[in-house]
Amino acid sequence: MTLDAKIPQGPLAEKWSKHKFDLKLVNPANKRKYDIIIVGTGLAGASAAATLGELGYNVKAFCFQDSPRRAHSIAAQGGINAAKNYQNDGDSVFRLFYDTIKGGDYRARESNVHRLAEVSVNIIDQCVAQGVPFAREYGGLLDNRSFGGSQVSRTFYARGQTGQQLLLGAYSALNRQIHAGKVKVYTRHEMLDVVTIDGHAKGIVTRNMLTGAIDTHAGHAVLLCTGGYSNVFYLSTNAIGSNVTAAWRAHKRGAFFGNPCYTQIHPTCIPVTGDHQSKLTLMSESLRNDGRVWAPKTVEIAEQLRKGTLKADQVKEDDRDYFLERKYPAFGNLVPRDVASRNAKEMVEEGRGVGGSGFAVFLDFADAIKRLGEETVKAKYGNLFDMYIQITDENPYKQPMRIYPAVHYTMGGLWVDYNLSTTIPGLYALGECNFSDHGANRLGASALMQGLSDGYFVIPYTLGDYLAKIGPKKVDTNHPAFAATKKDVVDHVNKLLALKGNKTTNEYHRELGHIMWEYCGMARTEEGLKKAKGLIQALKADFWKNAIVTGENEEVNASLERAGRVADFIELGELMIDDALMRKESCGGHFRVESQTPDGEALRDDENFAFVAAWEFKGENQPEELHKEQLTFEAVHLSQRNYA
Amino acid sequence: MNLTLKVWRQKNAQTAGKFVSYKAENISPDMSFLEMLDVVNESLTHKGDEPINFDHDCREGICGMCSLYINGHPHGPKRGITTCQLHMRTFHDGETITIEPWRAEAFPIVKDLAVDRSAFDRIQQAGGYVSVNTGGVPDGNAIPIPKVIADEAFNSATCIGCGACVAACKNASAMLFVSAKITQLGLLPQGQPERYRRVQSMVAQMDEEGFGSCTNTGACEAECPKEIKLTNIARMNNDYFSAKLFREEEVHEQNH
Numbered sequence: 001m002t003l004d005a006k007i008p009q010g011p012l013a014e015k016w017s018k019h020k021f022d023l024k025l026v027n028p029a030n031k032r033k034y035d036i037i038i039v040g041t042g043l044a045g046a047s048a049a050a051t052l053g054e055l056g057y058n059v060k061a062f063c064f065q066d067s068p069r070r071a072h073s074i075a076a077q078g079g080i081n082a083a084k085n086y087q088n089d090g091d092s093v094f095r096l097f098y099d100t101i102k103g104g105d106y107r108a109r110e111s112n113v114h115r116l117a118e119v120s121v122n123i124i125d126q127c128v129a130q131g132v133p134f135a136r137e138y139g140g141l142l143d144n145r146s147f148g149g150s151q152v153s154r155t156f157y158a159r160g161q162t163g164q165q166l167l168l169g170a171y172s173a174l175n176r177q178i179h180a181g182k183v184k185v186y187t188r189h190e191m192l193d194v195v196t197i198d199g200h201a202k203g204i205v206t207r208n209m210l211t212g213a214i215d216t217h218a219g220h221a222v223l224l225c226t227g228g229y230s231n232v233f234y235l236s237t238n239a240i241g242s243n244v245t246a247a248w249r250a251h252k253r254g255a256f257f258g259n260p261c262y263t264q265i266h267p268t269c270i271p272v273t274g275d276h277q278s279k280l281t282l283m284s285e286s287l288r289n290d291g292r293v294w295a296p297k298t299v300e301i302a303e304q305l306r307k308g309t310l311k312a313d314q315v316k317e318d319d320r321d322y323f324l325e326r327k328y329p330a331f332g333n334l335v336p337r338d339v340a341s342r343n344a345k346e347m348v349e350e351g352r353g354v355g356g357s358g359f360a361v362f363l364d365f366a367d368a369i370k371r372l373g374e375e376t377v378k379a380k381y382g383n384l385f386d387m388y389i390q391i392t393d394e395n396p397y398k399q400p401m402r403i404y405p406a407v408h409y410t411m412g413g414l415w416v417d418y419n420l421s422t423t424i425p426g427l428y429a430l431g432e433c434n435f436s437d438h439g440a441n442r443l444g445a446s447a448l449m450q451g452l453s454d455g456y457f458v459i460p461y462t463l464g465d466y467l468a469k470i471g472p473k474k475v476d477t478n479h480p481a482f483a484a485t486k487k488d489v490v491d492h493v494n495k496l497l498a499l500k501g502n503k504t505t506n507e508y509h510r511e512l513g514h515i516m517w518e519y520c521g522m523a524r525t526e527e528g529l530k531k532a533k534g535l536i537q538a539l540k541a542d543f544w545k546n547a548i549v550t551g552e553n554e555e556v557n558a559s560l561e562r563a564g565r566v567a568d569f570i571e572l573g574e575l576m577i578d579d580a581l582m583r584k585e586s587c588g589g590h591f592r593v594e595s596q597t598p599d600g601e602a603l604r605d606d607e608n609f610a611f612v613a614a615w616e617f618k619g620e621n622q623p624e625e626l627h628k629e630q631l632t633f634e635a636v637h638l639s640q641r642n643y644a
Numbered sequence: 645m646n647l648t649l650k651v652w653r654q655k656n657a658q659t660a661g662k663f664v665s666y667k668a669e670n671i672s673p674d675m676s677f678l679e680m681l682d683v684v685n686e687s688l689t690h691k692g693d694e695p696i697n698f699d700h701d702c703r704e705g706i707c708g709m710c711s712l713y714i715n716g717h718p719h720g721p722k723r724g725i726t727t728c729q730l731h732m733r734t735f736h737d738g739e740t741i742t743i744e745p746w747r748a749e750a751f752p753i754v755k756d757l758a759v760d761r762s763a764f765d766r767i768q769q770a771g772g773y774v775s776v777n778t779g780g781v782p783d784g785n786a787i788p789i790p791k792v793i794a795d796e797a798f799n800s801a802t803c804i805g806c807g808a809c810v811a812a813c814k815n816a817s818a819m820l821f822v823s824a825k826i827t828q829l830g831l832l833p834q835g836q837p838e839r840y841r842r843v844q845s846m847v848a849q850m851d852e853e854g855f856g857s858c859t860n861t862g863a864c865e866a867e868c869p870k871e872i873k874l875t876n877i878a879r880m881n882n883d884y885f886s887a888k889l890f891r892e893e894e895v896h897e898q899n900h
Contacts, residue, residue: 051777067765074702075704125782129834140790171768175765
């Protein structure tokens, strides 16, 4: 199979407009003859469900939470980018496009990114119209702030809870369609497989998490909006329930997986305190607008700080190294995430880390409080400071925050073409679930933009074209393909329930996380990755022998849910290792120690690796096959990223 | 730390529940309350016993999924936080902690400590939105909104829909939850066209779900993890009476 990204012809800035005109339409009276299945109700899923319902399609939306409002988009803090240029500081669609391509270390598709920048402005208008309470200036107009990897202020925000407000906006639009009878929501349902007929996606198999009922649902198309897979690392900023199962099962049915090794390690998270920890908490990148990152200049001072014999505010100005400002004067504390994370790691490796464990650097607000006053800082970041106090029992108004990088987002995901279609026709992937727009590193405030772009403004057009082509003939769950797929799911569930070993699935998950973080985290080597592959294979074999799953299917069973997700994460982990091994260059969040500049920055190899890696599943325990989508750049010139 | 837990165990809404005591041993004060429960569940799993079922997801205080009634308080003894943000340093060694689900007729038990809060979704579906379709909306800056109004709307919009207000209320009233959305949209210019329809529809659905009435006790405000103010209820009542007494358009219950 050859990969066709279906990028429209013509100049970059006109591709999307032209494509929209070329796409086939479904007339209003026919739309009600089509059934659409949407899995996941975060920004991408809720916005798609609402919009497709408004257009007249019959939508079924599924989520594993008890309400669509709880999808993990809710936790996004900092903001959403849009090329509005309200600040008159030189922003434009092209600049947002350029910053995003460059920020992604030239590993994203130009055409997709340009479209994203184009529709970014519509997203803000849409959200405002829904009543999303964005931050405003005293004159009543929308306020902006800056995020990493850009020199303009284009980030719209709602205190430190932008994701919550945007998701509640999409949720309200979704509720309106539920009330109108155009969308039916299935909460506490987990998708466990996708049903294909003649190579086209025609439905899904779900497990009702209250009753254990395993049901089939038919539709003309299936949209996966199921988020990312950061929890493969066990500890991440994702919600506990965030998982890869829907995407992974689709992968095993024929959807290629794009760039699985591209993961984002976010520089500013609250450091790990112990083995009991179940998740990590992010401190928004927006804090780097006013917070200054530093580490002590010498190992001796760091030691005193670690022992607690010296307090951070007692360290003299001359003994502090504001390492981001020193190394990257043009962008300062607002360098992209991958760069900031690697530098923090470097400090720790030099013995200059702080905090009890030594795995932290400081994020200091003393200057900002002096300059702006405590009240202003509180108004901007109050909820984040409160979160920090709750978790650490320390007061960041008095002492600098301790921060350390943590896994936060996955740029990889199901491979999609320009229309957001996976390699299974009729199966689409939106938002973080797909691999598309962020290349090898996502810039801050771009995830919310992409989720809503895909759901509100892209899929309503591109899906119509596919539906018009296949026609409205009803899909029936009586087709034998549904029974066959359902049987596979039942067998899988029974196999899990039969596990009565001596190790909990949580213990396996934590072990997997240790392997991934150690060998496939912030720095990766050929030797380490090879070792990790063996460790994961052994872990997988052990899991299917010795894991414990309690209870039965016909009830609420968190143990069973967890087991299925961990089993899929283990398989995904191995593919991530394969992908990281194959990509011998460094790019964005993927740092291969063997490929770096003399200054220790990521060194790309454009000649050999300017492609998207799309992996095809070839059967259980078989090596996956690599397909390459060559990336071509017309509008930007590939260069070594320079933020100095 | 070593603790004794008295935990409500209930197979489902149809069966009776009871308190069961468990030991939580070697608990670090840095653990969150949910991480402490994880430890207990791990040891139950090792023994082949069924782990305690509770709702949780983001574990950073924003998704609204966690819902425990701890020592007589929704989300535990501290103010302005959710259960997942409660840390064990709040308790002392040797303490006995009582953990119950939200108790309200409109929130049937799912299992153990988890309840069904879909009534909240149905109230939002009845009118908690501005009726705009995707596309065709004015420029974001075409609608100037005074900063104080935007900030006040935001304060109401921070509701996470956890249900602590209902659990705290002796009448199991959902007025704080419902009024937060009505206030957010009622304050903003975008919400004006449907302001009086919205309040009537949402209140009707709230009543239908079987939530109790408000008697201005204020327990909801005291226990709300997002510190939503009681003034939201006053605004809702104001809009509701305005709608019923002075507005020409009266909305009757629909779609039932």
